Amino acid sequence: MHLLKSFVPKNCSQTMSISNLAKRAFSTSYYANMDLSSKQTFYRKDLTIELTKNPIPMPEFDAEKLRFGAHGTDHMLSVDFDSKQGGWGKPYIHPFRNLEMHPFNSAIHYAMQCFEGAKAFKGTDGKIRMFRVKNNMYRLKNSCKSLALPDFDGEELYKCIEEYVKIDEKWIPPIRGFSLYIRPTVIAWEDKLGVRPADKAKLFVVFSPVGPYYPSGFKPIKLFTETKRIRAAPGGTGNMKVGGNYAPTIPISQNAEQKGFQQVLWLWQDSILEVGTSNIFFYWVNEQGEKELVTPYLNEGTILPGVMRDSILSLTRQWNEFKVTERRITIDEVVKAAKEGRLIEAFGAGTAVIVCPIEEFNYQGVTYKVPINPKKQAGDLTYKISETIQNIQYGDTPHEWAPIVN
């Protein structure tokens, strides 16, 4: 744990009282005081650009047709690392193309791979904005460390991504609700079999134009609470965005889908962790009779420190309208709140979806309803958060979280 201990911010479990929100709001963030530096790095100033001679036909920016992750763009960004050749090479933007991978590469044998998900937006004013992408740089650095993949300077990668976004600007759909999904990835690039630190690695970034998660307004989901299989456990990699966290969840999600549920509610013992690949929030009247927004704390290393999670915590603390708390949440507490009519709303939160309304959850064969405002197909708070975030992303509300890319 000493390797990762420093990633967990102190005091993030502490319940915030409304009175001291202002001074505490940011001290609890995983991203507070984040350090993006590294002596071992590549540099934006060394960036080479090779523009494509064969532009890819652009898909129709149609909310119903634009499937998530189905389309690459004209270019991609690559940087190679070789410890025997002085470390990182020069960043390179080049035409989108396949990777030529050695069959022994430990990225495909031992899952030496981590990634990020972020978004760029074409604002109402026609300008490009990226949403909190430096946070993703920080998380990617931490994921790399957790797999002994090489570190890099996050500011330099950020600057390279800015250039790449400008080059593929036409791939950002100029429509509210649409965006350009940004997928930075770091993989081992070995040509020898063996469970050992990678001498060679490849960092690459690809883009994919994406439509609104809900083409025709919110569509609340039903959750299946998984009580036997797990996504993460204390001491594992649940707080890192590493590939190995994802594939094993697929048959379990499939199983839930076959039973009529859209997502899995993940537990660790009786603690609630996440929903599907998103963080989870409950808005309730707590046992003390206070209105409270709660989400599982990061303390046990079992929760992905989502950028959207962090944004929602920060926004709602600033709103100062109800108590906002990060702590351990048990499934029994949520069941009790549902039974007693204290559950006001529940929602998932992530980059792809912003917020995802939850209308019911099934636990041990019993279904519990969560209120939904039928007009909005979401709770009022869920809806307000979605609108607030989108206003920032599309530049309607100028905000430091969505800097303009010049």
Add this chain to the structure above:
Amino acid sequence: MHLLKSFVPKNCSQTMSISNLAKRAFSTSYYANMDLSSKQTFYRKDLTIELTKNPIPMPEFDAEKLRFGAHGTDHMLSVDFDSKQGGWGKPYIHPFRNLEMHPFNSAIHYAMQCFEGAKAFKGTDGKIRMFRVKNNMYRLKNSCKSLALPDFDGEELYKCIEEYVKIDEKWIPPIRGFSLYIRPTVIAWEDKLGVRPADKAKLFVVFSPVGPYYPSGFKPIKLFTETKRIRAAPGGTGNMKVGGNYAPTIPISQNAEQKGFQQVLWLWQDSILEVGTSNIFFYWVNEQGEKELVTPYLNEGTILPGVMRDSILSLTRQWNEFKVTERRITIDEVVKAAKEGRLIEAFGAGTAVIVCPIEEFNYQGVTYKVPINPKKQAGDLTYKISETIQNIQYGDTPHEWAPIVN
């Protein structure tokens, strides 16, 4: 758990009394009554072979120089799956070459990947033998199911591997202690981003000639007992050979190495799980005063059901010289046995190493010695197991575990 429940054999936790070993010995094996069949499969009869026109220069079969996993062979075996094209295509043996991978492939984003490790040997009689490779076929099928990768008929893959071994026969070093490492791998072969079952997949098998794990006799190892980070937890994927189990262990192993330990002893809470990437065995005088060989049980899904583990259990039960037990083992029990002088031997067990003598382990800052026969640099039982298995592998002791490849 319902998805994977059937993989855990019943009664495997039960302590065997010497009296009923004969009838119980195989009922406890993970591989007892294994079913290799699948309606969805490719067939050996459809195998296409394209021999290389550019043979790769063969490395020197020198025990000191032949690094594990450093050399591919002239050919590889590939089979592609596409659910929209009728499932599995035809198996194909072709020149060893790089994979042309789409940058969105979920094998490198979500670790949709699993593998096996097995060996072929050039016997003392000049004949080729493969060691229990059908067990690897079974485990690979189970790993695939655990990631929603497509199932296949294990007998068919086995027969294709036999053909491949014959084609690359010259790559099997004809020297006792050397072998041809066999690495079957199944990965997603998607060109779309998304955490969902793969429509396309690729099964490939590669070989690598390997030397003896210990070029100059055994070299016992020192273990660091990791108490904060984990390799596996109940409900997770510890019993599957999936890529995601491996990469996160690398920084933890690195940390142990920096402290002067060769391997990590993995715990789950106070239960002993594995050592490095091997299973672990203790040979001791138990609290009842009986000589006993113990290894962690498979019941909690946290232990890889190693083929070597299974072989050692089976052999020693047949020997009928001491009690042989699979059960939960706590670190405290092992510490107590070491303190009381009851620990006779300890060793790791796996395909690469067969057995790996352990000479000490460190737990919470205290070092505990494990006896070693200085002449053999291993315990007597450890040594005997190594010799017995090698005699089978090289055909000196004819055995059903090492069928001749004709």
